[in-house]
Amino acid sequence: MIAFQGARGAFSEEAARKLAGPRVAVLPCERFEDVFRSLADGRADGAVVPIENTLAGSVHENYDHLQHFDLPIVAETSVRIVHNLIALDGVTFGRLRRVYSHPVALNQCLDFFKNNPKIEKTTFYDTAGSVKMLAEEKMRDAGAIASAVAAEIYGARILRRSIEDDRQNFTRFFLLRTPEYARRHAVRAPKNAAWKTSLVFSTRNVPGALFRVVSAFALRDLNLAKIESRPLRGKPWEYLFYLDFFGRVDSPNVENALNHLRELADYMRVLGCYPKGA
Amino acid sequence: MIAFQGARGAFSEEAARKLAGPRVAVLPCERFEDVFRSLADGRADGAVVPIENTLAGSVHENYDHLQHFDLPIVAETSVRIVHNLIALDGVTFGRLRRVYSHPVALNQCLDFFKNNPKIEKTTFYDTAGSVKMLAEEKMRDAGAIASAVAAEIYGARILRRSIEDDRQNFTRFFLLRTPEYARRHAVRAPKNAAWKTSLVFSTRNVPGALFRVVSAFALRDLNLAKIESRPLRGKPWEYLFYLDFFGRVDSPNVENALNHLRELADYMRVLGCYPKGA
Numbered sequence: 001m002i003a004f005q006g007a008r009g010a011f012s013e014e015a016a017r018k019l020a021g022p023r024v025a026v027l028p029c030e031r032f033e034d035v036f037r038s039l040a041d042g043r044a045d046g047a048v049v050p051i052e053n054t055l056a057g058s059v060h061e062n063y064d065h066l067q068h069f070d071l072p073i074v075a076e077t078s079v080r081i082v083h084n085l086i087a088l089d090g091v092t093f094g095r096l097r098r099v100y101s102h103p104v105a106l107n108q109c110l111d112f113f114k115n116n117p118k119i120e121k122t123t124f125y126d127t128a129g130s131v132k133m134l135a136e137e138k139m140r141d142a143g144a145i146a147s148a149v150a151a152e153i154y155g156a157r158i159l160r161r162s163i164e165d166d167r168q169n170f171t172r173f174f175l176l177r178t179p180e181y182a183r184r185h186a187v188r189a190p191k192n193a194a195w196k197t198s199l200v201f202s203t204r205n206v207p208g209a210l211f212r213v214v215s216a217f218a219l220r221d222l223n224l225a226k227i228e229s230r231p232l233r234g235k236p237w238e239y240l241f242y243l244d245f246f247g248r249v250d251s252p253n254v255e256n257a258l259n260h261l262r263e264l265a266d267y268m269r270v271l272g273c274y275p276k277g278a
Numbered sequence: 279m280i281a282f283q284g285a286r287g288a289f290s291e292e293a294a295r296k297l298a299g300p301r302v303a304v305l306p307c308e309r310f311e312d313v314f315r316s317l318a319d320g321r322a323d324g325a326v327v328p329i330e331n332t333l334a335g336s337v338h339e340n341y342d343h344l345q346h347f348d349l350p351i352v353a354e355t356s357v358r359i360v361h362n363l364i365a366l367d368g369v370t371f372g373r374l375r376r377v378y379s380h381p382v383a384l385n386q387c388l389d390f391f392k393n394n395p396k397i398e399k400t401t402f403y404d405t406a407g408s409v410k411m412l413a414e415e416k417m418r419d420a421g422a423i424a425s426a427v428a429a430e431i432y433g434a435r436i437l438r439r440s441i442e443d444d445r446q447n448f449t450r451f452f453l454l455r456t457p458e459y460a461r462r463h464a465v466r467a468p469k470n471a472a473w474k475t476s477l478v479f480s481t482r483n484v485p486g487a488l489f490r491v492v493s494a495f496a497l498r499d500l501n502l503a504k505i506e507s508r509p510l511r512g513k514p515w516e517y518l519f520y521l522d523f524f525g526r527v528d529s530p531n532v533e534n535a536l537n538h539l540r541e542l543a544d545y546m547r548v549l550g551c552y553p554k555g556a
Contacts, residue, residue, distance in 0.1 A: 054509050054514040054515065055511065057508055057509050058507075060335055078514075168512050168513075170514050172515075207499070207501040208496050210505065211493065211495070214489045215493075217489070218486050221485070221486075223486065224488055224489075225515075226507065226515075226517070227488065227505070227507060228507055229336075229504065229506055230335055231330070231331070231333060233332075233333065233444070234444075236332040236356075237448075237450075237503075237504075239504070
């Protein structure tokens with residue numbers, strides 16, 4: 001059972017099927033925190049969460065949850081985000097007065113709203129959930145923006161396909177497991193596949209601290225894929241850093257870099273090691 | 279005239295008065311983009327925008343606007359965020375059924391809502407604006423969360439002071455001017471004051487790129503204050519970096535570091551150089 005945020009048909013569900021198999025059982029949750037908690041409590045045996053979008057940036061709330069929960073990342077994937085305009089069967093485009101969706105999705109379809117000024121954007125907590133709501137409330141003057149799968153699940157129709165402004169729209173997702181599960185099912189990946197490791201650290205607030213950390217990787221020819229800063233609670237203007245680099249935790253090179261980082265950092269934790277996603 | 283986002287009494291107005299003088303004329307704007315546009319169009323001669331909060335993190339939208347507009351940062355300050363529960367005169371605590379505020383403010387007062395489960399959190403586009411709305415709609419069963427100044431401006435009363443969960447709650451603001459204004463009014467600051475420089479860059483997507491950039495500063499004993507990444511539009515999984523360091527653009531050391539950075543970066547722009555705020 002894989003937990004994800006949103007209603008059935010959410011992009012997170014698509015990611016869950018890519019990461020855990022097309023027929024996996026899913027547990028839709030209302031909030032990101034519930035997704036993490038479902039896995040921690042044993043109601044689910046996996047959790048799928050979005051971590052960054054190529055247009056909107058990082059999902060900071062999930063970085064914070066990765067830090068607070070001890071649920072290792074065991075896989076990543078990315079999903080191309082295609083936003084479709086969806087309405088109930090028999091509802092024509094001309095009858096739409098409002099379109100519901102998640103604020104991020106609405107903001108990624110601004111050209112559509114500019115070209116159709118009579119249609120009002122209306123924020124809703126979830127993309128697929130807005131299609132579900134159309135169906136439950138039998139709304140005949142409103143549409144929703146969501147995935148094609150959401151239209152199918154709730155028996156609605158796609159009026160316009162791919163109305164997003166920018167097609168370079170991808171979201172990266174992590175699959176999380178419990179520490180026990182991750183230990184028992186060490187991931188088998190092709191021997192020559194690239195691996196990534198994600199970690200979180202804070203440095204002592206001294207000059208050159210970040211330079212030294214970045215050096216610990218560069219001196220060992222380990223390449224960074226991403227670095228992200230988040231405020232450190234209780235220490236104004238100090239930061240936690242989330243770092244992804246290419247490498248496997250069990251390679252001697254990476255072990256040395258991590259030991260070096262432990263010398264430099266006030267706090268450090270590996271969040272997971274997983275094959276680079278497609 | 280200083281533009282800021284929010285209604286009169288917003289925390290941004292407090293920052294504007296700290297940055298441009300207590301009696302400065304202000305121009306409240308609905309959206310951050312309007313704030314930047316007001317200054318670019320000449321309707322305002324300064325703009326004040328929040329850039330990061332010690333609990334919620336960076337205001338990414340404003341990083342994006344700094345990149346798209348050519349409006350140099352000339353000063354920074356930070357404001358302690360004190361959230362007060364506010365209602366119209368004569369409305370007692372027991373009558374409150376709903377409390378309006380900006381979602382970030384509501385999320386910073388979760389203990390209050392946990393202890394008062396009969397009061398519903400209701401999102402509104404702005405903190406001070408929610409007090410204005412109480413007054414305009416003469417709401418007698420609702421409150422708002424906003425600054426003490428907002429209560430004063432709209433003739434409302436503070437029912438509970440400082441209801442935020444965490445007092446280490448500060449927001450950092452930038453004062454922006456036009457390039458011409460910044461040139462004509464070069465800031466005079468005490469000779470020994472610390473200065474900061476903010477810039478944005480993207481690196482070629484090659485191994486060790488970030489290490490080399492960070493080295494350009496470390497090799498010259500220039501200390502970083504902050505680094506922030508944002509997605510690069512049209513290039514999935516590549517990033518723009520926003521970097522703040524201690525130093526003045528007209529010192530030889532900084533000039534050398536910036537020349538070195540120009541060698542390494544695909545793109546680089548200095549966003550401003552300003553005295554370190556209190």
